[in-house]
Amino acid sequence: MKATATPLKFKRDSVVAIRRTVSPIKLKIRKFLRTSARPSIAPTLVRLNEWLGSIQARTLEKSSAPRLGNGAPIERIADSLITSGSRTERRLLSKSLQETLYYSVGFDENIPENQLRTRLSRYLMRTGAPAFTRRFLSLSFFNFVQFEAGESFRHLARNPQEFIRELEDLDRVCHRTVASVWKSFERTKRPLDLSAAADLVRQIEHRLGGN
Secondary structure, three states, rough: OOOOOOOOOOHHHHHHHHHHHHHHHHHHHHHHOOOOOHHHHHHHHHHHHHHHHHHHHHOOHHHHOOOOOOOHHHHHHHHHHHOOOOOHHHHHHHHHHHHHHHHHHOOOOOOOOOHHHHHHHHHHHHHHHHHHHHHHHHHHHHHHHHHHHHHHHHHHOOHHHHHHHHHHHHHHHHHHHHHHHHHHHHHHHHOOHHHHHHHHHHHHHHOOOOH
């Protein structure tokens, strides 16, 4: 007697569940992140884009360099690019901008402003302004999520090593999400005005939440 093969059967719900699998770190972001970064990031993103354009076009005059307080040049420049936000939001944005600038020009707290502009111009010639902007966005969301949900992540971690791995996963997720959304945004060829920046940030938030 010839045996007949029994066809495999899958429950529809199980297939849907497989398709909608969300990474553990995104589930935690979705669970603990209750506020939006959009109102403060979007205006700063527009200002940053304009400033990078002036660096590339070599139209940024020395007289227009920021002179805010007695901090390091990179700190003053970062603070000058932030247009709105609460005290906490401005601090997180400044941190993200400074980290992006240090990554681009090298870590030197007392670098002269003319040398900073020269190094940044060379960096932009090598990588382009979008690479700088993507790194700023990635760091902004990493710092924002860490500030808003970091203690919840720490509380759930079984040990310090697991917490460090969570932060590394968060960094990777932010980087990949920003890169993916930015690639889609570039296809639209929209100018990076306030409306476009708000849409861009909204899409990154949506994707980070696992949606």
